[in-house]
Amino acid sequence: MWESIRRWFDPRELRSVGSTPDYRFSLANERTFLAWLRTGLALVGGGLATAQFLPPLPLRHLREAIAVVLLLLGGAVAVRAVDHWARTERAIRLGEELPASRFPAILALTVGLGALLLVAAVLVTALGGR
Amino acid sequence: MTTRPGAPEPAREPDAGPGGTADDGQPRDPGLQPERTRLSWRRTALTLTVVTALAVRLALAGDTADAALAGTALVMWGAVLPIYWRRGTRTGPASVYGPSFPTVALGAAALALLGVVLVLRGLS
Numbered sequence: 001m002w003e004s005i006r007r008w009f010d011p012r013e014l015r016s017v018g019s020t021p022d023y024r025f026s027l028a029n030e031r032t033f034l035a036w037l038r039t040g041l042a043l044v045g046g047g048l049a050t051a052q053f054l055p056p057l058p059l060r061h062l063r064e065a066i067a068v069v070l071l072l073l074g075g076a077v078a079v080r081a082v083d084h085w086a087r088t089e090r091a092i093r094l095g096e097e098l099p100a101s102r103f104p105a106i107l108a109l110t111v112g113l114g115a116l117l118l119v120a121a122v123l124v125t126a127l128g129g130r
Numbered sequence: 131m132t133t134r135p136g137a138p139e140p141a142r143e144p145d146a147g148p149g150g151t152a153d154d155g156q157p158r159d160p161g162l163q164p165e166r167t168r169l170s171w172r173r174t175a176l177t178l179t180v181v182t183a184l185a186v187r188l189a190l191a192g193d194t195a196d197a198a199l200a201g202t203a204l205v206m207w208g209a210v211l212p213i214y215w216r217r218g219t220r221t222g223p224a225s226v227y228g229p230s231f232p233t234v235a236l237g238a239a240a241l242a243l244l245g246v247v248l249v250l251r252g253l254s
Binding site for chain 1: 163166173227232233234241245246249250
C-alpha cells in the first residue's frame with residue numbers, strides 16, 4: 001500500500017514506462033480523475049450537510065451514522081480516483097487495455113441501496129408520526 | 131512529442147475544424163482539450179470551497195464550537211488551493227504528471243476524515 005502511495009507522488013516512475021501518448025489522452029484521463037474527485041467531494045459535502053441540516057431521526061444516532069458513512073465513502077472515492085488515474089495513465093503509455101474496475105458498480109449499488117433505505121425511513125417516520 | 135503508432139494524430143490539417151489556427155501559427159486543437167481541463171480544475175476548486183465552508187460551519191455550530199477544527203479545515207483548503215490555481219490557469223502537455231494529483235486527492239480524503247471527527251465530536 002505504501003509502495004503505491006509513493007508511486008503516485010513520483011512522476012519519474014510513470015514517465016519511464018512505455019511511450020508518451022497523445023497529450024489529449026492524458027488530459028482526458030486528468031479530467032476523469034477530476035470528475036471522480038468531485039464525486040468524492042460531493043459525498044463528503046453530503047455527509048457534512050447531513051450532520052448539520054438533517055433533523056434528528058427517530059433511531060438514535062442514525063443521522064450521525066449516515067453522515068459518517070457518506071464521509072468515509074467520499075474519502076474512499078477520492079483515494080481510489082488517484083489510484084485509478086495512475087493505473088489508467090500507465091496502461092495508456094504501455095498501449096494496454098484500460099484497467100477494468102468494479103468500483104463504479106459497487107458505488108452505484110451502495111448509493112442506490114442507501115437511497116431506498118432512506119425512502120423507507122421517511123415513510124416509516126411519516127406513517128408512524130400521526 | 132512522440133505519439134504511439136495507431137494513436138490518432140493531433141489535428142494538423144488546415145481545415146481541422148472550428149478551431150482554426152492560433153496566433154502563433156500552430157493548429158489549434160478543435161476539441162479545446164487544455165481549456166476543458168483547466169475549467170475542470172476550476173469546477174473542482176469551487177466544489178472543494180463549498181465543502182470546506184460546510185466543514186467550517188459544522189465545526190462552529192452548536193455548543194461544541196471549536197475554532198481549532200474550523201481553522202484546520204481552512205488551512206487544508208489554503209494548502210491545496212495553489213495547486214488548483216496553477217492547474218486551472220495553465221495546463222500544458224509538459225505538466226501532465228506530478229504530485230498534484232495525489233495531493234489534491236489526499237486533501238479531499240483528509241477533509242473527509244476531519245468531517246468524521248466533527249460528526250463524532252457532537253456525540254460525546
